[in-house]
Amino acid sequence: MCGIVGYLGYRDAYPVIIKGLKRLEYRGYDSAGIALIQDKVEVHKSIGRVQDLEQSISDKDKSGNIGIGHTRWATHGSPTNDNAHPHVSNSGLITLVHNGIIENYASIKTHLEVYGYKFYSDTDTEVLVNLIEYVYKTAKVSLEEAVRIALKKIVGAYGIVVISNEEPDRMIVARNGSPLVVGLGDKEFFVASDATPIVEYTDNIVYLNDRQMAIIGDEEFTLKTIENEVVLPEIKKIDLDIEKIEKGGYDHFMLKEIFEQVSSIHDTLRGRVAIDGKEITLGGISSVIPQFVKAKRILIIGCGTSWHAGLVGEYMFEEFARIPVEVEYASEFRYRNPVINDDDIVLAISQSGETADTLAAIKMAKEKGATVLGICNVVGSSIPRETDSGVYTHAGPEIGVASTKAFTAQVTVLAMMSLLVGFKKGTLSSELYQELIVDLQSLPEKVKAILDKEEQIKELAKEYKDVSNAIYLGRGYQYPVALEGALKLKEISYIHAEGYPAAEMKHGPIALIDENMPVFFIATQDVYYEKVVSNIREVAARKGHVIALVTEGDNLVSEIAERVIEIPSIHESLAPLLTVIPWQLISYHIAVMRGCNVDMPRNLAKSVTVE
Numbered sequence: 001m002c003g004i005v006g007y008l009g010y011r012d013a014y015p016v017i018i019k020g021l022k023r024l025e026y027r028g029y030d031s032a033g034i035a036l037i038q039d040k041v042e043v044h045k046s047i048g049r050v051q052d053l054e055q056s057i058s059d060k061d062k063s064g065n066i067g068i069g070h071t072r073w074a075t076h077g078s079p080t081n082d083n084a085h086p087h088v089s090n091s092g093l094i095t096l097v098h099n100g101i102i103e104n105y106a107s108i109k110t111h112l113e114v115y116g117y118k119f120y121s122d123t124d125t126e127v128l129v130n131l132i133e134y135v136y137k138t139a140k141v142s143l144e145e146a147v148r149i150a151l152k153k154i155v156g157a158y159g160i161v162v163i164s165n166e167e168p169d170r171m172i173v174a175r176n177g178s179p180l181v182v183g184l185g186d187k188e189f190f191v192a193s194d195a196t197p198i199v200e201y202t203d204n205i206v207y208l209n210d211r212q213m214a215i216i217g218d219e220e221f222t223l224k225t226i227e228n229e230v231v232l233p234e235i236k237k238i239d240l241d242i243e244k245i246e247k248g249g250y251d252h253f254m255l256k257e258i259f260e261q262v263s264s265i266h267d268t269l270r271g272r273v274a275i276d277g278k279e280i281t282l283g284g285i286s287s288v289i290p291q292f293v294k295a296k297r298i299l300i301i302g303c304g305t306s307w308h309a310g311l312v313g314e315y316m317f318e319e320f321a322r323i324p325v326e327v328e329y330a331s332e333f334r335y336r337n338p339v340i341n342d343d344d345i346v347l348a349i350s351q352s353g354e355t356a357d358t359l360a361a362i363k364m365a366k367e368k369g370a371t372v373l374g375i376c377n378v379v380g381s382s383i384p385r386e387t388d389s390g391v392y393t394h395a396g397p398e399i400g401v402a403s404t405k406a407f408t409a410q411v412t413v414l415a416m417m418s419l420l421v422g423f424k425k426g427t428l429s430s431e432l433y434q435e436l437i438v439d440l441q442s443l444p445e446k447v448k449a450i451l452d453k454e455e456q457i458k459e460l461a462k463e464y465k466d467v468s469n470a471i472y473l474g475r476g477y478q479y480p481v482a483l484e485g486a487l488k489l490k491e492i493s494y495i496h497a498e499g500y501p502a503a504e505m506k507h508g509p510i511a512l513i514d515e516n517m518p519v520f521f522i523a524t525q526d527v528y529y530e531k532v533v534s535n536i537r538e539v540a541a542r543k544g545h546v547i548a549l550v551t552e553g554d555n556l557v558s559e560i561a562e563r564v565i566e567i568p569s570i571h572e573s574l575a576p577l578l579t580v581i582p583w584q585l586i587s588y589h590i591a592v593m594r595g596c597n598v599d600m601p602r603n604l605a606k607s608v609t610v611e
């Protein structure tokens with residue numbers, strides 16, 4: 001999960017690359033580097049953020065119309081200057097940036113050392129750049145051919161951009177498993193890990209597929225497979241506008257994205273819930289509805305927040321479509337040789353569409369004959385291109401590392417899917433189908449009603465910003481929201497937090513309750529309400545601090561709980577889309593008050609494209 005930017009054209013490459021790398025820092029920010037072609041390739045690197053790189057070379061010559069840049073999230077080797085990209089081959093002939101992991105780098109390194117190559121970093125990337133040089137020199141082939149031959153010798157994932165002193169007007173791009181897009185301007189070309197560094201210059205982009213190479217130079221762009229077959233590029237128009245990417249007046253991307261949930265849920269529903277509110281249509285999966293209807297099992301796979309969304313989906317599909325559902329961590333699923341039947345539906349959930357574990361799980365499920373669908377947010381990313389079909393969440397770019405609007409968009413898609421399949425199957429009555437569609441359409445305004453309580457929620461956050469631990473409790477549909485609330489708090493404020501089904505407290509965790517423990521309950525009106533209230537009493541009796549989400553008009557819980565936040569009434573299956581929001585806001589404000597880097601929390605990256 002590193003960020004790559006390349007430029008070749010008539011502009012100064014430096015400002016294009018630096019600005020682009022800043023847009024990609026959500027992919028990793030341990031170290032950064034840039035290489036510019038001047039008389040020869042000049043490389044500059046720095047540990048830390050892109051701004052640290054900028055400062056370190058403020059007095060250096062930064063001319064050149066061709067260059068490549070990289071912002072890193074360490075996988076092989078710790079964040080040091082030597083390990084920072086770009087990497088240069090021993091003779092200085094070849095320079096490249098790389099995102100991914102080369103599995104067989106050690107054996108290649110040993111081979112190259114026999115031929116006198118020296119290595120100064122702990123990275124797999126340095127092995128690749130020297131392998132390309134070795135092929136270039138011994139086979140006496142073009143840079144393109146040297147890259148092609150070298151890539152055929154490696155095993156693993158890569159997104160690379162390669163330049164050379166001997167072909168200074170050329171740039172070779174290649175991808176297998178790590179995303180790369182090429183922006184096609186007017187006599188200028190852009191390469192990046194996603195479209196955000198490109199969008200202000202051109203809206204014509206080409207997504208590279210696995211085992212594809214792009215050769216850029218002489219004002220030409222040629223797309224080929226790694227087997228040297230020319231491919232007709234599919235030029236897509238990106239509709240990302242730059243302000244969507246900027247913070248839009250908010251202090252952090254995360255807060256902007258929490259507040260965007262009014263529009264992102266609306267955009268996710270748009271065109272899928274008929275204007276007359278009579279039915280749901282999901283074009284992306286229309287061809288597989290018959291398989292869905294007769295499926296004997298649904299396997300939902302994902303990681304982190306996407307896995308939590310899958311848990312909500314489990315309750316939805318089992319309630320409305322009466323199809324057994326298993327929700328699996330992708331990282332476990334891909335290695336445990338699971339039983340997958342060819343009439344299973346596998347549903348992969350991923351915001352980035354690039355999560356390595358989820359992608360690998362999908363490939364395995366496909367090999368075992370299952371129908372694999374995706375729920376993704378990034379158009380054209382790897383997972384949607386790997387699945388048989390799927391539904392995009394239309395949440396717009398989610399830059400904050402902590403996932404917020406992607407979660408509610410994923411749950412919104414799961415709701416539409418489960419209602420549609422249940423209705424087609426006849427397990428969901430027409431009356432309840434209509435009632436739920438009306439509730440779906442009421443979501444944006446109800447989300448806004450909760451967001452309007454931000455000041456109250458911020459005041460509440462102040463009271464708990466210095467705690468060391470926290471527990472989140474919910475039952476039924478709200479149990480996944482308890483897990484999600486705990487994940488939000490721990491990943492951005494670094495406070496230890498755990499989520500449980502509320503009834504689980506008596507099986508151990510209640511031993512943790514004392515006057516130092518805040519317990520965040522969801523006690524909205526549903527079939528579990530009375531049980532949750534008694535769980536609240538158990539915690540309050542042991543001096544735990546109870547903060548509870550309740551349905552508007554609840555007069556009981558406020559007598560027991562320390563703090564209460566009211567939530568608009570909605571069908572219990574859709575309540576997670578509302579109850580998650582106060583937990584997002586509380587985590588955000590506590591993290592800000594604790595001085596944490598909310599958008600780029602320590603040790604984390606937005607897209608985990610390595611194992």
Ligand code: AGP
Pocket residue numbers: 303304305306349350351352353354355358401402403404491606607608
């Ligand atoms: C959630 O806030 C985290 N950023 C993380 O758990 C994330 O949900 C997980 O890495 C999965 O990412 P994906 O949805 O892009 O596949």
